[in-house]
Amino acid sequence: MANPTLLILAGDGIGPEVMAQVTRVIDWFGAKRDLAFDVEHDLVGGAAYDKHGTPLHDDTMARALEADAVLLGAVGGPKYDELDFSVKPERGLLRLRKEMDLFSNLRPAQCFDALADFSSLKKDIVAGLDIMIVRELTSGVYFGEPRGIIEEGNERVGINTQRYTESEIDRVARSAFELARRRGNKVCSMEKANVMESGILWREVVQRVHDTDYPDVELSHMYADNGAMQLVRAPKQFDVILTDNLFGDILSDCAAMLTGSLGMLPSASLGAPNADGRPKALYEPVHGSAPDITGQGKANPIACILSFAMALRYSFDQGDEAARLEAAIEKVLADGARTADLMGEEGGTPISTSDMGDAILAAL
Amino acid sequence: MANPTLLILAGDGIGPEVMAQVTRVIDWFGAKRDLAFDVEHDLVGGAAYDKHGTPLHDDTMARALEADAVLLGAVGGPKYDELDFSVKPERGLLRLRKEMDLFSNLRPAQCFDALADFSSLKKDIVAGLDIMIVRELTSGVYFGEPRGIIEEGNERVGINTQRYTESEIDRVARSAFELARRRGNKVCSMEKANVMESGILWREVVQRVHDTDYPDVELSHMYADNGAMQLVRAPKQFDVILTDNLFGDILSDCAAMLTGSLGMLPSASLGAPNADGRPKALYEPVHGSAPDITGQGKANPIACILSFAMALRYSFDQGDEAARLEAAIEKVLADGARTADLMGEEGGTPISTSDMGDAILAAL
Numbered sequence A, B: 001m002a003n004p005t006l007l008i009l010a011g012d013g014i015g016p017e018v019m020a021q022v023t024r025v026i027d028w029f030g031a032k033r034d035l036a037f038d039v040e041h042d043l044v045g046g047a048a049y050d051k052h053g054t055p056l057h058d059d060t061m062a063r064a065l066e067a068d069a070v071l072l073g074a075v076g077g078p079k080y081d082e083l084d085f086s087v088k089p090e091r092g093l094l095r096l097r098k099e100m101d102l103f104s105n106l107r108p109a110q111c112f113d114a115l116a117d118f119s120s121l122k123k124d125i126v127a128g129l130d131i132m133i134v135r136e137l138t139s140g141v142y143f144g145e146p147r148g149i150i151e152e153g154n155e156r157v158g159i160n161t162q163r164y165t166e167s168e169i170d171r172v173a174r175s176a177f178e179l180a181r182r183r184g185n186k187v188c189s190m191e192k193a194n195v196m197e198s199g200i201l202w203r204e205v206v207q208r209v210h211d212t213d214y215p216d217v218e219l220s221h222m223y224a225d226n227g228a229m230q231l232v233r234a235p236k237q238f239d240v241i242l243t244d245n246l247f248g249d250i251l252s253d254c255a256a257m258l259t260g261s262l263g264m265l266p267s268a269s270l271g272a273p274n275a276d277g278r279p280k281a282l283y284e285p286v287h288g289s290a291p292d293i294t295g296q297g298k299a300n301p302i303a304c305i306l307s308f309a310m311a312l313r314y315s316f317d318q319g320d321e322a323a324r325l326e327a328a329i330e331k332v333l334a335d336g337a338r339t340a341d342l343m344g345e346e347g348g349t350p351i352s353t354s355d356m357g358d359a360i361l362a363a364l
């Protein structure tokens, strides 16, 4: 049987640096665990714009649609700030999400024991935190039409449209309930149904999916503003949080920062299953392209490596191998290996991006 | 000269209880500081719905437009959860904001020294925190058309519209820059210009207002998701945060919760100045109607009393009297008076809503 294919889009900023360590880990699984992948590389974001004048070339889009999974590094950087909206690095990522129909974005917010002190929150509030945010990723205000800047009277008006169909809400709700069953069996859905009709429909459909097919999962609803408060006040009350594209963008970043482990957090963006049962899938770290430390060997590769662990679990049904990789990373941290972002007040000498890769390979 | 008029809309839940203490404070200023107000009372939210079948009667709307300032308690409660969207308690509040044209919502997120331990954040991250969030309040996705739930094919679609005109952005930006000049002289504007065209226009207009009329104020721009992260990571980096209606809803609640002083935070919603130089204005606590403790004498009246202090400052040009009231509250807290929401782990006996009113009057 042919090896499964991985398309690597390292992107901009620290993307290529952290991805170099992921590639080493992939090679290790091929050599040592008989899990070989056919790996291809291509460009996305500013890197694609520099070469092709577009943040995602059509050929790359086609390869992404064919790959068994896509691993993405990061996109964007100050160099591209003045570009027109239509060719900004972010558009490449948004096109991938949309055309691969990756409607379910899983963002774990997990606090690593060894790192609980890094959080700006009190240790007892975040130690052991393990939330999964399920963010709708292909609709809502990110993609709704009409949109744009139009002339009206003698001024301009900026317009975007929040739009959700019942089926869009239905399918992402199902993915949240499925996940919850494999975790704490609790879903909290967040919207602004007190202010937005799209939120009313959201709440109604989530409730219906629950009552019809997942009555065993505990479901609650919360207004998104209160959700932000509760995340800060007592994040451990949550198991799975289900929310839309825009609220998910903000709430998942808020939750990620609570953990103090931003350089550690992976994400998976999943679509519908193919004929072979594998979902269309893209994996990427939660952190951005970090232009301030690019090229200095300071970046933490763990979030990106954990994104590959998520790929093992969600795309290739290799939960045990994913757990092996995650355990290696926990060990390395417990042993005290720290990249610059993980240096606390005690000080010490940070290790480089590739040192961290070495340590993880050694632990494997 | 006639006394200035105050319209009190106590609303639902703990609204009437906390407002009863505000009324005592208002009376004190009339008796002791020669600052008499003509106070009227009316209904809003669920209380108005119960009596009139609408969360804001037209007569009340007319009185609000005529009053020199409106003080609002809180709206909403589980009793009204099943009501139709058009008559939900929140619609009363939203109608007031819209018809009074209260485009600039000031939400201080301030950490009171005596209460820094209450925050879920580490003390050094929040002690001394003093941010002002300026939230646009009369436009954006809260009010944009088209909106609703429509049929399309064989399913329903929930639609809301994010819409900002140049002049709407211009005027709220000015209010943020004006405020910044009287504080730390720094504004950080937040949107999602990387994803939304309305955010692009927002950024452009804010920058133009700055360059034209407020070049002395330090201006930065941040994506709203990063804004949520930075609020959690290092909130003291901010002075004034300027943002739109929906982002403001979420980010201001997040910021409020950081302080650990939610029961302490007031807000002001201001419109354009009238002929007499006074802006149309509504003042209300940031906290909600707290149905779980309603009628038990447990509610903390301080947020609502501080909202009256904001009224003294922003509507009646009585900054010294506002400071007097604020100082009385700080003294009471420093002396150890605590309502139930302010009880820490050390324990102790909380005082009642009216005891807190007594203590504040005594300190005055």
Ligand SMILES: CC(C)[C@H](C(=O)O)[C@@H](O)C(=O)O
Residues within 6 Å of the ligand: A090, A093, A094, A249, B194, B195, B225
């Ligand atoms: C880069 C940007 C377009 C993106 C988003 O807004 O979705 C990012 O913030 C994210 O959360 O993945």
Ligand SMILES: CC(C)[C@H](C(=O)O)[C@@H](O)C(=O)O
Residues within 6 Å of the ligand: A194, A195, A225, B090, B093, B094, B249
């Ligand atoms: C009650 C609700 C309509 C309101 C809002 O969403 O604006 C509240 O959350 C607020 O922030 O004042």
